[in-house]
Amino acid sequence: MRAAFYEGQETIRIGPCVPVPPGAGEVQIHVSHCGICGTDLHLFHGKMDHRVTFPQVIGHEMSGTIAAVGEGVGGWATGERVTVRPLNPCGACPACRAGHSHVCQKLKFIGIDAPGAMQRSWTVPAHTLHRLPDTLSFEQGALVEPLAVACHDVRLGEVRAGDFAVVLGGGPIGALVASVANYEGARVVVSEVNPFRIRLARELGLEVVDPRETDMVALVERETGGAGADVVFEVSGSPAAAELMTKIARVRGRIVVVGIFPEPPKVDLFRFFWRELRMTGARVYEPRDFEKAIAIAASGRIALTRLITDTAPLEGLESALRRMESGGQVMKVLIRCSE
Ligand SMILES: [Zn+2]
Ligand SMILES: [Zn+2]
Structure with a gap:
């Protein structure tokens, strides 16, 4: 042993x-x-x-x-x-x-x-x-343990059938959050830069874009008729994603912070006021x-x-x-x- x-x-x-x-x-x-x-x-x-x-x-x-x-x-x-x-x-x-x-x-x-x-x-x-x-x-x-993380995140994000969700980060947790949100009936777009992870997430049946090639703000606007995403999951822990998350959430949209930020990132609090956004942390x-x-x-x-x-x-x-x-x-x- x-x-x-x-x-x-x-x-x-x-x-x-x-x-x-x-x-x-x-x-x-x-x-x-x-x-x-x-x-x-x-x-x-x-x-x-x-x-x-x-x-x-x-x-x-x-x-x-x-x-x-x-x-x-x-x-x-x-x-x-x-x-x-x-x-x-x-x-x-x-x-x-x-x-x-x-x-x-x-x-x-x-x-x-x-x-x-x-x-x-x-x-x-x-x-x-x-x-x-x-x-x-x-x-x-x-x-099951990482899948339970995703279930917790999706539950706190109050994802409902018909929602438009964006998941920033397509590693194991991001891919599972997207899969569970899909399971709940949401349409989900995953943003990921690593080509290997992009391919694997696509094999899981997920819709994935590379934010270096696709303007995420324009994509979300186009796909939601100008409204913005119902829920945004920040799973990457990257400063760029922390800046992006407030730009793509709809009025009264939810932002779920799953990623771990070792340093406090820049977050546009004006958008929280302007769009009455709601942000929640999700741990374990x-x-x-x-x-x-x-x-x-x-x-x-x-x-x-x-x-x-x-x-x-x-x-x-x-x-x-x-x-x-x-x-x-x-x-x-x-x-x-x-x-
Ligand atoms: Zn773990
Ligand atoms: Zn205690």
Whole structure:
């Protein structure tokens, strides 16, 4: 049994996994697959070292099978196929008490603040579990977490059938946000510059334009009869997109900020006043977003596995992170943790 440990300074070590017997309220899982996320790349780059206890097993987009159940855990049995919502809220802070425990003020994200899923044997609180139907493969199961992010974003964007939506950024999350908005009946245009991602998003059936070739403001005006987009998802985290998002939203349109901006970008607040725009942040997911993601995945209406550009053993993690940082021909890489 092995695990991938992040040791700091852009170093991953593959070593023996130390199985932790499940305590009260916990379950032990045999991890099958674990996806690599932009967050993992961030972590690899040392941007979250202040949150990490070294060496730390990373990973949080997984699928697996329950191997053991701790004391007091009801409703779960050995052998069940599951995925994990990797959030451990405190339950006591003002946000938790107000019912927003997914953005708990002391939120522990499992895979950053606590050991993650890139290990064969992983012990987590039972409250994080979601059941995977037998019709979903473990590969699809490992994509439920990013799909749940997209479900949360689309829900907060209040997307309805017939809406015109623009998604700025066509990476894994952007492609999933667009797919879920499509699933809800919206017409969606994705803006992306990376040719590989453009091609892949098109293979998913998405309408994609390169903003360097297409004037986005003119396109949205033309396609909406001069109104503007009902909802704009900013998923790229780029300053150019932060400037663009207010230009393409309709009167009383919604802007959902999903992308992570390390520096405060320039945002045209005049447009918020002039068009009575509404902006909302969207972070992680709530349990119902996971259930929705599982239902959408099981519906087969999104060609989820097309997002997977590579599957590798644990040894392939570091080189996959390198490929991701070079921004090349990579979308979602899954790590096989069962070997
Ligand atoms: Zn992730
Ligand atoms: Zn809390």
